[in-house]
Amino acid sequence: MCFGTSSGKLSQLAHYGPIGAIILILWITLTAFHCLTKWFPPESNDPLSVINFLIFWIWPVVIFYNYFRAIFVGPGFVPKGWRPEKVEHEKYLQYCDICESFKAPRAHHCKKCSRCVLKLDHHCPWINTCTGHFNHANFCWFMFYAILGCTHGLLMLCPCIYRALFAQYYIYARIKNVPIIYFTFVSLISSILSIGLALGVIFAVGFLLAVQLRSIIRNQTGIESWILRKARDRSHRRKNPFIYPYDLGFKENLRQVFNWRETYNVIGNGIIWPVCEGADEYALTREQIEQKREKRQRTVRYSVIQSYKGSFITYHYGFRTCICIPCSDEARIPIEKGDYVLVTRWEKYWLYGERVKADETKTKDGTKGRFRRRSRGWFPRCCVYEAFRMEDLWSGKLDPDSDVVREQLDSIAPEDLEDYEEQECTEQNEQERIEEAQQEITISTSSKESPKVLRNRKARNES
Known part of the structure; x- marks a missing residue:
């Protein structure tokens, strides 16, 4: 059962990622085919040329098949309002305020898709959706065939361009059974550009495929590898070491994604996962909840004294703030004077944190309750000042009855306390x-x- 997939609309292709990927594939394919017809055209008396011609056109077919399946099948989403079957299991799961549902094991919320994704690995701009449970295999097959197709294209492009550049040698040497190749200026530039693009695809996509295969062999997504690394750092605090529950062995880990035994169908529904011996299905979620609690305790509370609209042009906040930007693709959040932020990362001129603002809103039953609007990202350090550290409050360094602490704690939700x-x-x-x-x-x-x-x-x- 597929708990929600991609939108399945052609509008998903209206994005720079799919448009660029499709143009890149077509460009390399057409220029390589142009060279193939000049250098090694299919002939009835030459079976190798026919085989080469057929194999050449197999690559774009399988590439586009897996590419569009990765887009339109999608990663699979946790249905809105989902809850575990047993109420007592809810304490082991995280709740998503945006999707208004619990996060299933191995599921995480994607800001780009605005949904909780089953077995989220990463959001890929080239397919304009996430790589997750239902499209992970197609995404890997797409990269694998793209590498093979570009390699075959290079074998057509390079000899053809070489013979075109040194055509006079073959004419004067009177070498027989060698086609004399001529290029126009446009076709020559296009073919040379295709060589560079094909090499870029082989190296870049090859690196990404190696990363994905390593994750599949370990049965760990990128997010889960971060959680496991932190769990090992925390292992000195517990009696028993943390056991990663989804490592089922080399062969079984591969089968969980590619499933060659059942005609490559996806295994499971993305909600229930097989675990190794000595672990349970909520081991990783409990560990992540504990890590987030420690992270919240280490946060430093800042009050906003100057508004910031989230713009990338920040010259009016200082020259160094403008040029010493954080090297990250993470978002920049707007903050307003009077808000407060919980900071977890620091740079000299920038801070990363979570903006929290409590507003009065109506719940589903019509009563008023407190709903916290949260957004995470970077903002200039000069826009805030440090109120106090949470660890100082609980360690006794700060008096909880002081006016400063009372004023700041009024806007903290009770569950955080x-x-x-x-x-x-x-x-x-x-x-x-x-x-x-x-x-x-x-x-x-x-x-x-x-x-x-x-x-x-x-x-x-x-x-």
């Missing part, structure tokens, strides 16, 4: 366990007894 308090209690308990273990090690070192013996003796004394 609960997250901070729960995280603080969790860290205190972990710290107590670490200190107790260190005391046991110290005592055992001085008395030359193992910690296990000391624990058994302590248990007997307590009983």
Whole structure:
């Protein structure tokens, strides 16, 4: 069952990515075919030329087939309003305020598509949609055949142009059985340009295909690899190391995407996933929730003192702010005086954070409630000033009853406060366990007894 796919409309092609990709494929194909007819035309008495001609036209067919399937089938989206079958499982999942549904395991929200995507890997501008569960295989096949097609095109272009440039040699040397090739100026420039484009496709798409194959072999999307890297950094805080639940082995990981056993049909519905032994289906989502709680605790709260419209022209905020821009394709968010932002990344002249503004709005049942409009991105540092750090508040460095803290906390949602308090209690308990273990090690070192013996003796004394 496909829980929502791409829009399936031709309007998806009205974007610079699909338009550029289609023009690029047609340009290389037509110029290479022009050279093929001059250098190695199909002839009835030459079976190799016929085979070469047929193989040459197979490439654009399979390339466009997988390309359009990747676009129109789409990655698959979590249906709006989706909830897990069991209510007790909702605490293990994240809730998306935009889609008004829970995020299924391995699903993430895409700002470009404005939907939660099943097994989101990345948003690709060349197909004008995301690469996800239902179109991952077609996307990889498209890249694979594009590399083979461009390689075949180079084998037609390079010898043809070489013989056209050195045609006089073949004439004066009277070499037989070699076609004499002539080019007009336009066709020569077009063919040389096609060589450069084909080489660019081979290297660029080849690199992207290698990255995708590595992700498929590990059964990790790009987002999941970031989560796993952070989980390993946090492994010293837990007793048992984190087990990535979706690594099923080399062969099975490949089959989860390409599925050669069942005529390459997509496996599963994108909601329920097979997991390895010793893990459960919500292990990764629980880990991500914990990481986001820690991230919120490390955020620094800034108040906006100067409005910023999100423009890329920022000369009026200072010359260095204008030229020292962040090297990132992430968005720039507009902020208004009186708002506040929760900052998680810092540069000398720019900050990255989340703008939070509470407004009174009506809920579905007609009652008024607080709804937080959130947007993340970069903004100039000179537009804000630091109010306080969340970790200073919970560590006791700041008085929670002070006027500054009270004024700032009035606009924080209660669920955020609960997250901070729960995280603080969790860290205190972990710290107590670490200190107790260190005391046991110290005592055992001085008395030359193992910690296990000391624990058994302590248990007997307590009983």
